[in-house]
Each structure stands twice: as C-alpha cells, then as structure tokens.
Amino acid sequence: MRCPACRAELLVAERDGLELDWCPFCRGLWLDSGELEAITATLGVRFAPLIGPREPGTRPCPRCRKTMDSLALRGQPPLRLDVCPEGHGWWFDAGELSALSARRGLGTAEDVVSFLGERLRRAP
Numbered sequence: 189m190r191c192p193a194c195r196a197e198l199l200v201a202e203r204d205g206l207e208l209d210w211c212p213f214c215r216g217l218w219l220d221s222g223e224l225e226a227i228t229a230t231l232g233v234r235f236a237p238l239i240g241p242r243e244p245g246t247r248p249c250p251r252c253r254k255t256m257d258s259l260a261l262r263g264q265p266p267l268r269l270d271v272c273p274e275g276h277g278w279w280f281d282a283g284e285l286s287a288l289s290a291r292r293g294l295g296t297a298e299d300v301v302s303f304l305g306e307r308l309r310r311a312p
C-alpha cells in the first residue's frame with residue numbers, strides 16, 4: 189500500500205496481534221477500521237464521541253484508492269483525520285498523533301494515542 193500523504197510504500201509492523209501500516213518517511217499511520225476498534229476495545233475507551241463533521245478530502249485510501257473524507261475531531265486544537273468513505277480505515281498524520289496526545293481534557297483520545305505512540309516507538 190502507498191502512503192496517502194507522500195506516496196511512499198507503507199511498512200507493516202506487527203505488534204500484539206495488531207497490524208500497523210506506517211510510513212517511514214512522513215511517519216503517518218494507517219489503521220484498518222477493525223484495528224482502531226480493537227485498540228479502543230482493548231483500552232475500554234470510546235472513540236466515537238470524538239468524531240465530528242466530515243467533508244470531502246483530497247487523499248486516496250491506500251486500500252481502494254477512493255478519495256478519503258476529511259473528518260473533524262472534537263476538542264481543541266481542532267484536528268482532522270482522513271477516513272475512507274468505504275470504511276476501510278483511518279489515516280493519522282504524524283503531526284495529528286502528537287497534537288492529539290498534547291491535548292488536555294480528552295482522556296479517551298489520549299489513551300488511544302499514547303497506546304498507538306507506544307506501538308509506533310517499538311516499530312522497527
């Protein structure tokens with residue numbers, strides 16, 4: 189699969205039964221929708237309440253090449269993720285991950301992101 193942001197070939201890191209596709213150049217992270225659900229279920233947190241309005245985006249889904257939607261996440265600072273309109277998964281830019289983890293008052297998102305960050309740091 190190719191990185192939707194910079195078109196580099198994504199690398200696969202397998203950790204604890206999770207398959208993470210990440211970009212070695214821009215450090216973005218692709219999560220299949222089931223993977224995000226597995227992560228949030230493991231943590232016992234709910235990601236859905238954070239999801240805000242979506243708009244047409246510009247980047248191609250690495251799975252199906254359809255243009256992904258740009259999805260707003262609630263809270264400050266405002267953040268946008270890319271999500272496949274067919275439900276294949278989610279794209280986190282590296283800056284989005286760190287911005288999320290820097291937020292205060294969004295415990296559930298921080299839990300998710302610190303979990304992901306831990307996985308990313310251990311990636312080869």
Ligand SMILES: [Zn+2]
Nearest residue numbers: 191194211214
């Ligand atoms: Zn990239």
Ligand SMILES: [Zn+2]
Nearest residue numbers: 249252272276
């Ligand atoms: Zn797709």
